[in-house]
Amino acid sequence: MSRPNAADDHPCRGYGxxxxxxxxxxxxLWAPDAGQVELLLHGTARPMWxxxxxxxxxxxxxxxxxxxxYRVDGRRVPDPASRLQPDGVHGDxxxxxxxxxxWRHRDWRGRPWREAVICELHAxxxxxxxxxxxxxPRLAACGYTALELMPVAAFDGAxxxxxDGVLPYAPHPAYxxxxxxxxxxxxxxxxGLMVLLDVVYNHFGPSGNELPRYASGFFRADRPTAxxxxxxxxxxxxxxxxxxxxxxxxxxxxxxxLRLDAVHAIEPRGFLEHLAAEVxxxxxxxxxHLVLENEHNDAGLLRGGYDAQWNxxxxxxxxxxxxxxxxxxxxxxxxxxxxxLATALGEGFVFQGQRDRRGVARGEPAAxxxxxAFVLFLQNHDQVGNRPLxxxxxxxxxxxxLRAATALVALCPMVPLFFMGEECGCTTPFLYFTDYDGELxxxxxxxxxxxxxxxxxxxxxxxxxxxxDPNAPRSFAGSIPAVDDPVAAARHAQWFAHLLSLxxxxxxxxxxxxxxxGCRVLAERALHARWRLADGxxxxxxxxxxxxxxxxxxxxxxxxxxxxPADAFLPAQRLLRPHALVALAxxx
Numbered sequence: 001m002s003r004p005n006a007a008d009d010h011p012c013r014g015y016g017x018x019x020x021x022x023x024x025x026x027x028x029l030w031a032p033d034a035g036q037v038e039l040l041l042h043g044t045a046r047p048m049w050x051x052x053x054x055x056x057x058x059x060x061x062x063x064x065x066x067x068x069x070y071r072v073d074g075r076r077v078p079d080p081a082s083r084l085q086p087d088g089v090h091g092d093x094x095x096x097x098x099x100x101x102x103w104r105h106r107d108w109r110g111r112p113w114r115e116a117v118i119c120e121l122h123a124x125x126x127x128x129x130x131x132x133x134x135x136x137p138r139l140a141a142c143g144y145t146a147l148e149l150m151p152v153a154a155f156d157g158a159x160x161x162x163x164d165g166v167l168p169y170a171p172h173p174a175y176x177x178x179x180x181x182x183x184x185x186x187x188x189x190x191x192g193l194m195v196l197l198d199v200v201y202n203h204f205g206p207s208g209n210e211l212p213r214y215a216s217g218f219f220r221a222d223r224p225t226a227x228x229x230x231x232x233x234x235x236x237x238x239x240x241x242x243x244x245x246x247x248x249x250x251x252x253x254x255x256x257x258l259r260l261d262a263v264h265a266i267e268p269r270g271f272l273e274h275l276a277a278e279v280x281x282x283x284x285x286x287x288x289h290l291v292l293e294n295e296h297n298d299a300g301l302l303r304g305g306y307d308a309q310w311n312x313x314x315x316x317x318x319x320x321x322x323x324x325x326x327x328x329x330x331x332x333x334x335x336x337x338x339x340x341l342a343t344a345l346g347e348g349f350v351f352q353g354q355r356d357r358r359g360v361a362r363g364e365p366a367a368x369x370x371x372x373a374f375v376l377f378l379q380n381h382d383q384v385g386n387r388p389l390x391x392x393x394x395x396x397x398x399x400x401x402l403r404a405a406t407a408l409v410a411l412c413p414m415v416p417l418f419f420m421g422e423e424c425g426c427t428t429p430f431l432y433f434t435d436y437d438g439e440l441x442x443x444x445x446x447x448x449x450x451x452x453x454x455x456x457x458x459x460x461x462x463x464x465x466x467x468x469d470p471n472a473p474r475s476f477a478g479s480i481p482a483v484d485d486p487v488a489a490a491r492h493a494q495w496f497a498h499l500l501s502l503x504x505x506x507x508x509x510x511x512x513x514x515x516x517x518g519c520r521v522l523a524e525r526a527l528h529a530r531w532r533l534a535d536g537x538x539x540x541x542x543x544x545x546x547x548x549x550x551x552x553x554x555x556x557x558x559x560x561x562x563x564x565p566a567d568a569f570l571p572a573q574r575l576l577r578p579h580a581l582v583a584l585a586x587x588x
Contacts, residue, residue, distance in 0.1 A: 012057065014244050016081030016169060017068065017095045025062035025095055029070055029079065030055050030237045031214040038071040040092075045071060053237065054215070064097035077210040078167065081241065083248075084178060085154045085170045089208035093170075098252035101182045108189040110256050110287025111145060113307045113415065114372045115508050116194065117500055120148045120380055121420035122430075124159060125480045129176035133184040136191055142423040142493055143500025145508075146194040148259060150381055152181070153200070156207035157435025159476040161381065162198070163261065164205030164434065168245050178253075185254050194256035196289065197249055201242045202265035203227035207440060225265055233271035242271075243278050250279065250288055257289030257307070264295040276305025291375060297349045297363030302373045308415055311374040313351060314344035318378060318405055321525060321545055322397040327455050331357050338521050345412065345529040345541075346519035348374045370513035371413040371531060378402075378409055379419040381430065388452045388467045390429035390479065392419075400565070400579035401545045407564040407581045408543050410499040413507050413514040413531045421481035425492035431468050433476040441471045502562055506585065507539060514539070526550040526576065530557075536588030542569075542576050549575045557586035 012018065012026040019025045031037050032054025038045040039058050048056040048070075062068070069076050069092040078085060082093035119139055126132045132147070139147065151162030154170040162172070171181050185195045203225060204211070211218045218238055223230035233239055249255045258279075263272055276290055292301060292309045302309060317333045317340035320326065326334035333340045333350070340350045348371075351363035366373075377383075384392055393402050409416045421428060434444055449467050452458040458467070468475045483489035507514070512534030519529035525546040531539045540557045544550045552574045561583040563569050568580035576582055 012059070014081075015241055016079055016083060017062065017093070019062070019064065019095065019097050019099075020059070023061055023063070024059050025066075026057065026059050027068070027079075028055055028057045029081075030218075030241070031070075031072055032237075033216055034072045034214045036073055037214075039068060040071055040076065041066065041068040054217075055237070062095050064095050064100060066095045067092045068095065069093060072214045075210075075213065077213070080167065080211055081244075082154075082167050082170045083252075085167055085173055088173060089154050089156050089166050096178050098178070098182075101179060101186075103182075103254065104186055105189040106254075108254070109285070110289075111192070111194055112287060113289050114513065115504075116146045116289070116415045117144050117410075117503065117508065118146045118148050118196070118375070118415065118417040119144045119420060119423070120150065120377075120417055122150045122161070122381065122479075123152055123175045124172075124476070125430075126420065128174065129171075129180040129184045133180075133187050136184075136188055136193065139423075140191040140193055141497065143497045143504070144193065144418075144423075146196055146256070147188060148196040148198060148417070151198045151200050151261070154208075155205050159433050159435040159473070160205075161385065161432065161434075163200050164207075165200055166205045166208035168199070168201075168242075169248060182253055189254070194287075194289075196257040196259055196291070197253075197255050198259045198261060199246065199249070200261045201245075202231065202262045204231075207436060223267070230265070230267065233266060233268065239271055239274060243275050246275060246279060247282050250283055256287060257291065259291040259293065259310075261293050262295075263292050263301075269298070269301075272301060272306075273304055276301075280305055295362065297351055297366070299349070299352075299364040299366045299369060302366075302369055308373050308375050310380070310417075311344060311348065311376050311414065313349055314341065314374070314376055314414075315378065315380075315383060317341035317344055317350065319383070322378075322393060322401055322405060325396075329357075338525055338527060342519040342521050342527045342529070344374075345414075345527070346516050348516075371516055372415055372513060374414045375417050376409050376412055376414040377417040377419070378405055379422060380417065381419065384419060384430045385432050385479075388455070388458055388464075390431035390468075392421075392427060392429065394425060394427045395429075398579065404543060404545065404564050404568075404579055404581040406496075407499055407562070407583075408541055410496075411503055411507065411541055411562065411581075411583050412529075413516075413533070413539065416503075421483075423493055423496045424483055424489040426481045426483060426489075428479065428482050430479045431475045432470050433479060434470045435476075436471055445469045445471060499562075502583075506561060506583075507533065520553065522550045522552070522576075523548075528553060528556060538586040540584040540586075541581060542584070543581050544576045544578060547578050549573075549577060552576055557584035559585045559587075561585050 037048045037056040048058040079093040083096035084094040153165035154167040158174045219229040220232045289307045320337040348366035449464040514531045517530040526544040528542045564581045569582040
């Protein structure tokens with residue numbers, strides 16, 4: 001046994017296995033509750049050195065690909081900071097060498113956030129990392145400038161959305177190897193595409209997490225959550241575990257940014273500020289973007305180290321307008337969805353301190369935040385997949401309204417996000433799917449169905465029983481994007497690419513941030529939003545989802561840049577037609 005000098009050897013300061021330059025590797029595990037920890041490597045068990053604070057460390061001869069595990073008080077466990085899990089989350093870990101990949105586009109420095117047009121996708125549903133890589137030319141041709149991968153961290157089973165990950169450092173083996181993920185990112189950069197990754201730092205999945213056995217301090221018994229005890233980000237070892245994870249994705253995989261899932265479940269807020277500061281320091285000299293999902297609508301984080309937040313408020317208002325649905329969280333937007341959408345387009349958040357349907361005050365004033373601080377979307381994995389039957393808007397909305405709303409998202413100065421297949425009018429549902437066995441499989445299935453008991457359409461137990469079983473292989477197979485009519489899909493993709501080309505020419509390539517000039521309600525289901533672009537010109541979008549013509553204000557810009565449909569606007573009468581969107585511009 002050798003005691004490494006952490007002060008002299010940088011890799012020894014991080015958790016997991018880190019190759020050194022002399023044919024050895026440093027292994028580090030935080031196991032404060034353990035009496036004895038051994039490294040199992042090359043068929044031998046070697047006691048590890050315990051440091052103050054509960055870290056266990058050992059330097060031993062190792063090479064890339066070597067399998068290893070830890071034996072903690074007699075129990076064999078994988079490395080919770082494993083970079084490679086060839087046999088899944090219950091198997092042994094393996095050493096990864098990030099320096100072995102020969103980057104073809106190592107000089108890539110990213111793209112400014114204002115140029116982002118995002119396609120969110122599920123790597124498994126696209127055929128793994130290699131399948132996504134093969135789709136890159138098509139996605140780039142559609143006009144996307146960024147991909148956002150749903151979580152790829154290792155989880156139990158072969159199929160999962162990724163939010164049940166238990167080994168956050170290891171790409172899921174069913175999607176491909178770390179090398180395959182690096183090749184995907186490398187090729188994307190060669191096509192001018194950024195790659196963002198969704199990471200889950202607020203909880204671990206229900207199967208395969210061994211941390212409670214030897215590091216109970218990782219969790220807070222006084223803070224229960226929907227997923228179990230909350231993670232204790234007050235502890236320096238825990239904060240370090242997740243900060244190092246973020247830096248690993250950005251450094252070892254050359255990713256362009258991270259989207260942090262459900263940060264409203266992370267306490268204290270100081271951890272988020274610390275993480276952003278560490279990312280900014282480590283990624284100085286290149287673009288690295290940080291995006292939040294945050295029910296708290298915390299504007300302070302967007303003025304601090306974070307680029308943007310998913311704008312659920314805007315989505316919810318749009319969804320009510322498009323579908324008429326008013327149950328669940330849509331109830332907060334049902335009274336006047338037009339006014340809610342106008343607030344979102346003009347100010348960012350709808351909830352800026354008001355009380356929601358549960359009586360909870362939510363949000364902070366968003367005044368002064370640029371439009372690019374908000375990610376705008378009609379659909380994403382949550383808003384489609386968390387429906388009982390996983391329907392896309394193609395099955396729920398008037399096609400004319402959906403087309404106009406899609407144009408609104410594409411041409412708005414907020415950062416647009418589309419869900420995989422939206423670019424070709426995909427109608428395939430996206431269901432919730434997992435791959436659990438035994439009792440856990442039953443709990444997930446019944447828990448999923450119980451979630452919808454409060455909804456009118458599923459109050460009947462017999463109807464709830466028809467909600468697809470997440471563990472059935474067909475739930476995953478039926479979620480793979482497909483098109484029924486290739487000719488219609490090609491036409492839709494061409495139209496979609498035209499929208500994004502127009503966005504690039506008029507909005508996306510402006511040097512500097514736009515700022516909102518407000519949004520006016522013209523009539524029920526009709527509004528008019530205005531922005532000042534960085535070059536001083538005015539950009540305006542008028543949306544009419546009603547069944548009647550609407551008169552545009554006299555001070556609206558005169559130059560019609562785009563109409564959806566083609567006769568969306570009658571200039572002489574300044575009329576916006578029903579089920580239409582028009583983009584207008586006025587030079588400085």
